[in-house]
Amino acid sequence: MPTTAQLTDRLDEIIDSTWGDVLDLLKDYFVTHGGDLPCLHNDLDYSGDVAGLIDSAVPIYNAELSELAYFHRDTALSALVDTFGSADGDWPSGAFAAGLYTLIEQGINEKWDEEAEDLWQEWLDELDTATIRKAALGQWTAAQPSTDTEPPTTPEAAQ
Secondary structure, three states: OOOOOOOOHHHHHHHHHHHHHHHHHHHHHHHHHOOOOOHHHHHHHOOOHHHHHHHOOOOOHHHHHHHHHHHHHHHHHHHHHHHHHHOOOOOOHHHHHHHHHHHHHHHHHHHHHHHHHHHHHHHHHHHOHHHHHHHHHHHHHHHHOOOOOOOOOHHHHHO
């Protein structure tokens, strides 16, 4: 009896999931630094976090790689050649997996170009307000030790 296999192209899902992780990094950067939108590759990926997220998004199992290869083999290898000049090389997981990395990275770059600046500006407009700063200052002040109380004294016998 013949067997029917159903293949699913999950590349967009992988890129969207990775983009969500990159947005978490961007949010952390916003909270820590504020100011102008950081550069994806210089500021946000300074520690290699973005590259690590993309690397971890590339499937490692043969079944998943084969499924994605059905849909994206030529495109992935072409992206690899465009980026590195050749698909030949010592790719630990193979040329196709390296090409998938490149496709995911391109997807992240496209989403960054389309969405990051608008998100950053939205956060600046909504979150960098006097009300938020006042609330943060109130919490910070409450967490500081009070100067109204005297330091505890030690009993005479303990000295």
